[in-house]
Amino acid sequence: MTIILNQTRQERSKENLISFIRTTSPSGLTIACAESDQGVMANGGRLGSRWAAKSILSQLVKMAAPKDCPYIYRESICQQDQSLFVARSNQSERLRALLAQSQKLVHLGGGHDHVYSLMQAINRPLLVINIDAHLDTRADAWSHSGNPFREFSQTTKLDFKLFQIGIHPFANSLSTQQALASGEMHILSRKACDHEGEVRAFWNKILSSLGDDTILLFSIDADALAVENLKAVSAPNHNGLSLEFLHRQMNFYKQLCEERSQPQIWGLYEFNPLYDDVSGTSARVASGLIYEMLLVD
Numbered sequence: 001m002t003i004i005l006n007q008t009r010q011e012r013s014k015e016n017l018i019s020f021i022r023t024t025s026p027s028g029l030t031i032a033c034a035e036s037d038q039g040v041m042a043n044g045g046r047l048g049s050r051w052a053a054k055s056i057l058s059q060l061v062k063m064a065a066p067k068d069c070p071y072i073y074r075e076s077i078c079q080q081d082q083s084l085f086v087a088r089s090n091q092s093e094r095l096r097a098l099l100a101q102s103q104k105l106v107h108l109g110g111g112h113d114h115v116y117s118l119m120q121a122i123n124r125p126l127l128v129i130n131i132d133a134h135l136d137t138r139a140d141a142w143s144h145s146g147n148p149f150r151e152f153s154q155t156t157k158l159d160f161k162l163f164q165i166g167i168h169p170f171a172n173s174l175s176t177q178q179a180l181a182s183g184e185m186h187i188l189s190r191k192a193c194d195h196e197g198e199v200r201a202f203w204n205k206i207l208s209s210l211g212d213d214t215i216l217l218f219s220i221d222a223d224a225l226a227v228e229n230l231k232a233v234s235a236p237n238h239n240g241l242s243l244e245f246l247h248r249q250m251n252f253y254k255q256l257c258e259e260r261s262q263p264q265i266w267g268l269y270e271f272n273p274l275y276d277d278v279s280g281t282s283a284r285v286a287s288g289l290i291y292e293m294l295l296v297d
Contacts, residue, residue: 039113055273091117109269111145232282
């Protein structure tokens, strides 16, 4: 190996992901950015997640690119100035096109309301693995970040199964725990996540629920993570999941996608950079998750 002692900053940057992320010519790896937090505020949450993509990607581009790094396509598919309903329709259409071209896609919010557009875009029998402290199945009459799964269950005509991991009983009212209009909802509580046997049994239930044509979606609400790991959210989690636990679930999902020859479809939502520290610690954690999603097999 040649030893380089006079490398310039510009030359060094060519070894970072900033040289491999582009906004033209979609590729097999995609980051679709939903830059709106209207749904969060409609749910009574704090504004700020509209800037999540900018904050997280500013850390991602600094990371070293792996050997033979593929290009990553980035596109903003939703902006704050669009109405909630116009944004939802436009997103679904654009996500459907991007999914057709992607082996791995990350939908980066924004509030968790955006997952509705991703589920709608898939347009196949669907099994969602949702890592979250909240069920996001509120029974409110209006659309927001707290009810995308219940609303989807009311509109989809396809098979729908929802597996929730990390749920806090104290953070979910009884009405949110009601049966969905269609499909199934299964819950693994935060407490149960500490017991490997219960986690394994839950994944076995996921496996037994898969049809031949089912598509798997892995959604992460950032407030599922323990506040000491990621604090930049609207609702910090004082007893959240560890990064180690999350990485294990992500690896299970990757293995399933490989076995089923389906694209990896990820959602990451509810990050709020206004509550990060000056070092961007939470943004670094979130960017590390995206690196794992797109560049680690």
